[in-house]
Amino acid sequence: MSYCFTLETKPxxxxxxxxxxxxxxxxxxxxxxxxTMSNVTYTARYMKENVSICVNTKELKCDVxxxxxxxxLYIFQVRAEDQxxxxxxVKAKEFLPNKHxxxxxxxxxxxxxxxxxxxxxxxxxxxxxxxxxxxxxxSYIIRYWxxxxxxxxVEKKVTEAxxxxxxxxxxxxxxxxxxxxxxxxxxxxKNAKQFSAAVCVTNTPVLISCVIAAAILLPLxxxxxxxxxxxxxxxxxxxxxxxxxxxxxxxxxxxxxxxSEDKDSELTSVLAPIQEVEExxxxxxxxxxxxxxxxxxxYPLCLKNSxxxxxxxPCFTSTQPxxxxxxxxxxxxxxxxxxx
Numbered sequence: 001m002s003y004c005f006t007l008e009t010k011p012x013x014x015x016x017x018x019x020x021x022x023x024x025x026x027x028x029x030x031x032x033x034x035x036t037m038s039n040v041t042y043t044a045r046y047m048k049e050n051v052s053i054c055v056n057t058k059e060l061k062c063d064v065x066x067x068x069x070x071x072x073l074y075i076f077q078v079r080a081e082d083q084x085x086x087x088x089x090v091k092a093k094e095f096l097p098n099k100h101x102x103x104x105x106x107x108x109x110x111x112x113x114x115x116x117x118x119x120x121x122x123x124x125x126x127x128x129x130x131x132x133x134x135x136x137x138x139s140y141i142i143r144y145w146x147x148x149x150x151x152x153x154v155e156k157k158v159t160e161a162x163x164x165x166x167x168x169x170x171x172x173x174x175x176x177x178x179x180x181x182x183x184x185x186x187x188x189x190k191n192a193k194q195f196s197a198a199v200c201v202t203n204t205p206v207l208i209s210c211v212i213a214a215a216i217l218l219p220l221x222x223x224x225x226x227x228x229x230x231x232x233x234x235x236x237x238x239x240x241x242x243x244x245x246x247x248x249x250x251x252x253x254x255x256x257x258x259x260s261e262d263k264d265s266e267l268t269s270v271l272a273p274i275q276e277v278e279e280x281x282x283x284x285x286x287x288x289x290x291x292x293x294x295x296x297x298x299y300p301l302c303l304k305n306s307x308x309x310x311x312x313x314p315c316f317t318s319t320q321p322x323x324x325x326x327x328x329x330x331x332x333x334x335x336x337x338x339x340x
Contacts (some may be wrong), residue, residue: 011040011080013087014060019076021101024128026064028053028076028092040082047075047091056081070097070128098134105196106140106184112201117169119144121158121182132161135186142167147177147200157185177202 014030021027034040044054044062054062067074074095080087109120121140123131131138137159144167145153158165172178179200183193204212 010085011082011087013090014042014078014080015090017076017078017090017092019074019092019095019100021095021097023104023124024067024070024097024101024126026067026095026097026101027061028064028078029061030078030090032060032080034080034082038082040080042078042080044076044078047077067097067128070101070134072097097128100191102191103131103184103186103189103193105194106182108180108182108196108199110178110180110199110201112172112178112203115170115172115174115203117144117172117178117180117201117203119167119169119180119182121165121167123163123184130163131184131186132163135188137187139185139187140165141183141185141195142180143182143195144169144178144180146173147179150179172203174203174205 012033014032017028017030019026019028028044030042032040032042041056041058042054042060042062043052043056045052046064053064062078064076074097076092076095077089078092079089104124106124107122109122111118111120119142121142123138126134138161139157139159141155141157142165143153143155156167158167169178177200179198181195181198183195185193
Protein backbone atom coordinates (compact mmCIF):
# COMPACT_ATOMS: atom_id res chain seq x y z
CA MET A 1 0.00 0.00 0.00
CA SER A 2 1.34 3.41 -0.92
CA TYR A 3 0.41 6.80 0.47
CA CYS A 4 0.63 10.23 -1.23
CA PHE A 5 1.37 13.30 0.90
CA THR A 6 1.20 16.96 -0.17
CA LEU A 7 3.70 19.13 1.66
CA GLU A 8 2.69 22.77 2.09
CA THR A 9 5.59 25.13 2.64
CA LYS A 10 5.51 28.60 4.16
CA PRO A 11 6.18 31.56 1.87
CA UNK A 12 9.62 33.07 2.12
CA UNK A 13 9.90 35.97 4.53
CA UNK A 14 10.45 39.53 3.24
CA UNK A 15 14.01 40.81 3.23
CA UNK A 16 15.87 44.09 3.89
CA UNK A 17 13.13 45.55 6.08
CA UNK A 18 13.98 49.16 6.89
CA UNK A 19 12.34 52.40 8.01
CA UNK A 20 12.66 55.66 6.09
CA UNK A 21 11.45 58.90 7.65
CA UNK A 22 11.59 62.46 6.29
CA UNK A 23 10.04 65.30 8.29
CA UNK A 24 8.27 62.73 10.51
CA UNK A 25 6.61 61.06 7.52
CA UNK A 26 7.53 57.40 8.11
CA UNK A 27 7.53 54.57 5.55
CA UNK A 28 8.47 50.89 6.08
CA UNK A 29 10.13 49.29 3.03
CA UNK A 30 11.26 45.76 2.17
CA UNK A 31 12.23 43.51 -0.72
CA UNK A 32 10.56 40.27 -1.80
CA UNK A 33 12.27 36.97 -2.70
CA UNK A 34 9.16 35.86 -4.56
CA UNK A 35 8.25 36.10 -8.19
CA THR A 36 6.47 39.33 -9.00
CA MET A 37 3.64 37.30 -10.61
CA SER A 38 2.91 35.38 -7.40
CA ASN A 39 -0.09 36.05 -5.16
CA VAL A 40 1.98 36.74 -2.06
CA THR A 41 0.74 39.62 0.11
CA TYR A 42 2.33 41.39 3.07
CA THR A 43 1.26 42.69 6.46
CA ALA A 44 3.19 45.32 8.45
CA ARG A 45 2.79 46.29 12.11
CA TYR A 46 4.72 47.86 14.97
CA MET A 47 5.38 45.73 18.04
CA LYS A 48 4.63 48.16 20.84
CA GLU A 49 0.91 47.46 20.67
CA ASN A 50 0.87 44.97 17.78
CA VAL A 51 -1.00 47.52 15.70
CA SER A 52 -1.32 46.53 12.04
CA ILE A 53 -0.68 49.44 9.70
CA CYS A 54 -0.90 47.62 6.34
CA VAL A 55 -2.78 44.34 5.80
CA ASN A 56 -2.58 42.03 2.76
CA THR A 57 -0.86 44.58 0.56
CA LYS A 58 0.99 43.55 -2.60
CA GLU A 59 3.23 46.63 -2.48
CA LEU A 60 6.72 46.49 -1.05
CA LYS A 61 6.24 49.48 1.23
CA CYS A 62 3.81 50.69 3.87
CA ASP A 63 3.03 54.29 4.83
CA VAL A 64 2.91 54.36 8.62
CA UNK A 65 0.91 57.59 8.69
CA UNK A 66 0.79 59.80 11.77
CA UNK A 67 2.64 58.26 14.69
CA UNK A 68 1.12 58.55 18.18
CA UNK A 69 4.25 60.27 19.51
CA UNK A 70 7.54 61.56 18.12
CA UNK A 71 9.47 60.57 21.25
CA UNK A 72 8.49 56.89 21.35
CA LEU A 73 10.44 53.79 20.40
CA TYR A 74 8.97 51.82 17.50
CA ILE A 75 9.89 48.36 16.19
CA PHE A 76 8.27 47.57 12.85
CA GLN A 77 7.68 44.03 11.56
CA VAL A 78 6.67 42.61 8.19
CA ARG A 79 5.57 39.09 7.14
CA ALA A 80 4.43 37.43 3.91
CA GLU A 81 1.18 35.51 3.33
CA ASP A 82 0.18 33.08 0.58
CA GLN A 83 -2.99 30.94 0.54
CA UNK A 84 -3.42 31.02 4.31
CA UNK A 85 0.23 30.30 5.06
CA UNK A 86 2.38 32.90 6.79
CA UNK A 87 6.09 33.55 6.95
CA UNK A 88 7.99 34.57 10.04
CA UNK A 89 7.89 38.18 11.19
CA VAL A 90 10.94 40.15 10.13
CA LYS A 91 11.96 43.12 12.28
CA ALA A 92 13.39 46.45 11.21
CA LYS A 93 15.88 48.35 13.33
CA GLU A 94 14.55 50.29 16.29
CA PHE A 95 13.13 53.61 15.20
CA LEU A 96 13.05 56.81 17.28
CA PRO A 97 11.32 59.54 15.25
CA ASN A 98 12.94 62.52 16.96
CA LYS A 99 16.43 61.09 16.31
CA HIS A 100 16.16 59.04 13.15
CA UNK A 101 13.88 61.18 11.00
CA UNK A 102 15.59 63.30 8.36
CA UNK A 103 14.84 67.01 8.67
CA UNK A 104 14.42 68.36 5.17
CA UNK A 105 15.60 71.76 3.95
CA UNK A 106 13.61 74.91 4.74
CA UNK A 107 11.69 77.04 2.26
CA UNK A 108 13.45 80.18 0.96
CA UNK A 109 11.72 83.26 -0.48
CA UNK A 110 13.52 86.40 -1.72
CA UNK A 111 12.24 89.99 -1.79
CA UNK A 112 14.42 92.70 -3.33
CA UNK A 113 13.63 96.44 -3.19
CA UNK A 114 15.65 99.66 -3.10
CA UNK A 115 18.93 97.75 -3.49
CA UNK A 116 18.10 95.67 -0.40
CA UNK A 117 17.63 91.88 -0.36
CA UNK A 118 15.37 90.25 2.25
CA UNK A 119 15.88 86.50 2.60
CA UNK A 120 12.84 84.85 4.21
CA UNK A 121 13.39 81.34 5.57
CA UNK A 122 10.52 79.16 6.79
CA UNK A 123 10.98 75.94 8.74
CA UNK A 124 10.04 72.67 7.05
CA UNK A 125 6.54 71.36 7.76
CA UNK A 126 6.52 68.16 9.80
CA UNK A 127 3.85 65.48 9.62
CA UNK A 128 3.81 65.26 13.42
CA UNK A 129 4.44 68.31 15.63
CA UNK A 130 6.61 71.37 14.98
CA UNK A 131 10.35 71.71 14.69
CA UNK A 132 10.47 74.10 17.67
CA UNK A 133 8.69 71.49 19.82
CA UNK A 134 11.18 68.73 19.00
CA UNK A 135 14.40 70.65 19.63
CA UNK A 136 15.34 73.15 22.28
CA UNK A 137 16.95 75.45 19.71
CA UNK A 138 16.71 75.74 15.95
CA SER A 139 19.23 77.71 13.88
CA TYR A 140 19.55 78.39 10.17
CA ILE A 141 22.61 78.78 7.98
CA ILE A 142 21.86 81.19 5.11
CA ARG A 143 24.13 81.47 2.07
CA TYR A 144 23.83 84.28 -0.49
CA TRP A 145 25.94 85.31 -3.47
CA UNK A 146 25.96 87.16 -6.78
CA UNK A 147 25.04 84.86 -9.63
CA UNK A 148 28.18 83.65 -11.38
CA UNK A 149 30.31 84.11 -8.26
CA UNK A 150 29.10 81.25 -6.06
CA UNK A 151 32.62 80.63 -4.79
CA UNK A 152 32.36 84.03 -3.06
CA UNK A 153 29.18 83.07 -1.22
CA VAL A 154 28.66 84.50 2.25
CA GLU A 155 27.26 82.30 5.04
CA LYS A 156 25.49 83.61 8.11
CA LYS A 157 23.96 81.72 11.05
CA VAL A 158 20.63 83.02 12.31
CA THR A 159 18.89 81.76 15.45
CA GLU A 160 15.29 82.77 15.97
CA ALA A 161 12.32 81.18 17.73
CA UNK A 162 9.82 82.28 15.08
CA UNK A 163 8.78 80.09 12.15
CA UNK A 164 9.73 82.81 9.63
CA UNK A 165 13.38 83.88 9.81
CA UNK A 166 14.62 86.91 7.86
CA UNK A 167 18.07 88.07 6.83
CA UNK A 168 18.55 91.52 5.26
CA UNK A 169 21.40 92.28 2.86
CA UNK A 170 21.96 95.92 1.80
CA UNK A 171 24.09 97.71 -0.79
CA UNK A 172 23.18 95.66 -3.85
CA UNK A 173 24.14 96.65 -7.38
CA UNK A 174 21.44 97.38 -9.97
CA UNK A 175 20.81 94.75 -12.64
CA UNK A 176 22.82 92.13 -10.76
CA UNK A 177 21.21 88.78 -10.01
CA UNK A 178 21.45 87.49 -6.44
CA UNK A 179 20.89 83.96 -5.15
CA UNK A 180 20.36 82.44 -1.71
CA UNK A 181 19.76 79.07 0.00
CA UNK A 182 19.39 77.91 3.59
CA UNK A 183 19.84 74.89 5.85
CA UNK A 184 18.16 74.10 9.16
CA UNK A 185 20.41 73.14 12.10
CA UNK A 186 18.47 71.83 15.15
CA UNK A 187 20.44 71.62 18.39
CA UNK A 188 21.46 68.03 19.12
CA UNK A 189 20.47 66.81 15.68
CA LYS A 190 23.17 64.49 14.31
CA ASN A 191 21.73 63.35 11.01
CA ALA A 192 22.91 64.69 7.69
CA LYS A 193 21.77 68.19 6.86
CA GLN A 194 21.14 69.60 3.42
CA PHE A 195 20.78 73.02 1.86
CA SER A 196 17.64 74.02 0.03
CA ALA A 197 17.64 74.63 -3.71
CA ALA A 198 19.07 77.99 -4.73
CA VAL A 199 16.57 80.81 -5.34
CA CYS A 200 17.61 83.81 -7.46
CA VAL A 201 16.18 87.28 -8.14
CA THR A 202 17.30 90.26 -10.28
CA ASN A 203 17.79 93.71 -8.74
CA THR A 204 15.76 95.80 -11.21
CA PRO A 205 15.33 99.57 -10.52
CA VAL A 206 11.81 100.60 -9.52
CA LEU A 207 11.27 102.95 -12.49
CA ILE A 208 12.38 100.32 -14.97
CA SER A 209 10.12 97.79 -13.24
CA CYS A 210 7.14 100.11 -13.67
CA VAL A 211 7.92 100.66 -17.35
CA ILE A 212 8.25 96.92 -17.94
CA ALA A 213 5.01 96.26 -16.06
CA ALA A 214 3.20 98.91 -18.12
CA ALA A 215 4.62 97.51 -21.35
CA ILE A 216 3.24 94.09 -20.41
CA LEU A 217 -0.12 95.14 -18.94
CA LEU A 218 -1.11 97.70 -21.60
CA PRO A 219 -1.20 95.22 -24.52
CA LEU A 220 -3.05 92.77 -22.29
CA UNK A 221 -5.65 95.43 -21.45
CA UNK A 222 -6.08 96.32 -25.14
CA UNK A 223 -6.42 92.65 -26.04
CA UNK A 224 -9.01 92.14 -23.29
CA UNK A 225 -11.02 95.16 -24.49
CA UNK A 226 -10.89 93.90 -28.09
CA UNK A 227 -12.09 90.45 -27.02
CA UNK A 228 -14.95 91.96 -25.01
CA UNK A 229 -15.96 94.08 -28.02
CA UNK A 230 -15.91 91.03 -30.31
CA UNK A 231 -18.03 89.03 -27.88
CA UNK A 232 -20.49 91.90 -27.58
CA UNK A 233 -20.79 92.21 -31.36
CA UNK A 234 -21.26 88.47 -31.63
CA UNK A 235 -24.11 88.52 -29.13
CA UNK A 236 -25.66 91.78 -30.44
CA UNK A 237 -24.77 92.05 -34.15
CA UNK A 238 -25.49 95.11 -36.29
CA UNK A 239 -27.80 93.78 -39.02
CA UNK A 240 -29.19 95.88 -41.88
CA UNK A 241 -32.56 94.95 -43.36
CA UNK A 242 -32.63 94.39 -47.14
CA UNK A 243 -34.36 97.11 -49.17
CA UNK A 244 -37.15 94.77 -50.29
CA UNK A 245 -37.86 93.81 -46.69
CA UNK A 246 -37.91 97.49 -45.68
CA UNK A 247 -40.51 98.22 -48.41
CA UNK A 248 -42.70 95.30 -47.27
CA UNK A 249 -42.54 96.43 -43.66
CA UNK A 250 -43.38 100.02 -44.67
CA UNK A 251 -46.37 98.85 -46.76
CA UNK A 252 -47.66 96.71 -43.92
CA UNK A 253 -47.40 99.58 -41.46
CA UNK A 254 -49.22 101.92 -43.91
CA UNK A 255 -52.06 99.43 -44.34
CA UNK A 256 -52.41 99.04 -40.60
CA UNK A 257 -52.50 102.83 -40.17
CA UNK A 258 -55.17 103.16 -42.92
CA UNK A 259 -57.32 100.45 -41.31
CA SER A 260 -57.03 102.23 -37.97
CA GLU A 261 -58.14 105.55 -39.54
CA ASP A 262 -61.15 103.85 -41.22
CA LYS A 263 -62.22 102.36 -37.91
CA ASP A 264 -61.95 105.77 -36.23
CA SER A 265 -64.09 107.44 -38.94
CA GLU A 266 -66.74 104.69 -38.69
CA LEU A 267 -66.86 105.10 -34.95
CA THR A 268 -67.25 108.88 -35.34
CA SER A 269 -70.16 108.49 -37.81
CA VAL A 270 -71.92 106.10 -35.43
CA LEU A 271 -71.49 108.31 -32.40
CA ALA A 272 -72.51 111.60 -34.11
CA PRO A 273 -76.37 111.01 -34.05
CA ILE A 274 -76.15 109.82 -30.47
CA GLN A 275 -74.34 113.01 -29.48
CA GLU A 276 -77.00 115.15 -31.30
CA VAL A 277 -79.86 113.39 -29.47
CA GLU A 278 -78.08 113.93 -26.16
CA GLU A 279 -77.73 117.65 -26.91
CA UNK A 280 -81.45 117.92 -27.94
CA UNK A 281 -82.49 116.15 -24.76
CA UNK A 282 -80.47 118.58 -22.65
CA UNK A 283 -82.14 121.57 -24.39
CA UNK A 284 -85.67 120.12 -23.95
CA UNK A 285 -85.06 119.60 -20.23
CA UNK A 286 -84.37 123.32 -19.78
CA UNK A 287 -87.40 124.63 -21.84
CA UNK A 288 -90.48 126.11 -20.20
CA UNK A 289 -93.93 124.59 -20.44
CA UNK A 290 -96.31 125.72 -23.20
CA UNK A 291 -98.77 128.56 -22.34
CA UNK A 292 -102.22 127.40 -21.29
CA UNK A 293 -104.00 129.59 -23.82
CA UNK A 294 -102.18 127.97 -26.73
CA UNK A 295 -104.70 126.08 -28.92
CA UNK A 296 -104.70 122.31 -28.28
CA UNK A 297 -101.83 122.87 -25.90
CA UNK A 298 -99.43 122.75 -28.81
CA TYR A 299 -96.43 124.92 -28.47
CA PRO A 300 -93.97 124.75 -31.36
CA LEU A 301 -90.30 124.41 -30.50
CA CYS A 302 -87.30 124.52 -32.78
CA LEU A 303 -84.41 122.15 -32.14
CA LYS A 304 -81.78 121.31 -34.77
CA ASN A 305 -84.19 122.50 -37.55
CA SER A 306 -86.97 120.21 -36.24
CA UNK A 307 -90.36 121.42 -34.97
CA UNK A 308 -91.34 120.01 -31.58
CA UNK A 309 -94.43 120.58 -29.39
CA UNK A 310 -94.87 120.48 -25.70
CA UNK A 311 -97.91 118.58 -24.43
CA UNK A 312 -99.44 119.76 -21.16
CA UNK A 313 -102.18 117.25 -20.78
CA PRO A 314 -103.69 116.36 -17.44
CA CYS A 315 -103.67 112.61 -18.25
CA PHE A 316 -99.89 112.44 -17.94
CA THR A 317 -98.83 111.32 -14.44
CA SER A 318 -95.17 112.10 -14.99
CA THR A 319 -93.94 115.46 -13.77
CA GLN A 320 -91.61 115.75 -16.76
CA PRO A 321 -93.03 117.55 -19.83
CA UNK A 322 -93.40 115.53 -23.06
CA UNK A 323 -92.33 116.68 -26.51
CA UNK A 324 -93.11 115.39 -29.97
CA UNK A 325 -91.72 116.17 -33.38
CA UNK A 326 -94.77 117.67 -35.04
CA UNK A 327 -92.93 118.03 -38.31
CA UNK A 328 -92.75 114.22 -38.56
CA UNK A 329 -96.33 113.56 -37.33
CA UNK A 330 -98.16 116.34 -39.20
CA UNK A 331 -97.76 116.74 -42.97
CA UNK A 332 -99.10 120.25 -42.66
CA UNK A 333 -96.19 121.28 -40.47
CA UNK A 334 -93.50 119.41 -42.31
CA UNK A 335 -92.52 122.56 -44.20
CA UNK A 336 -92.81 124.88 -41.21
CA UNK A 337 -89.77 127.02 -40.78
CA UNK A 338 -88.36 126.92 -37.28
CA UNK A 339 -87.28 130.11 -35.66
CA UNK A 340 -85.30 129.63 -32.41
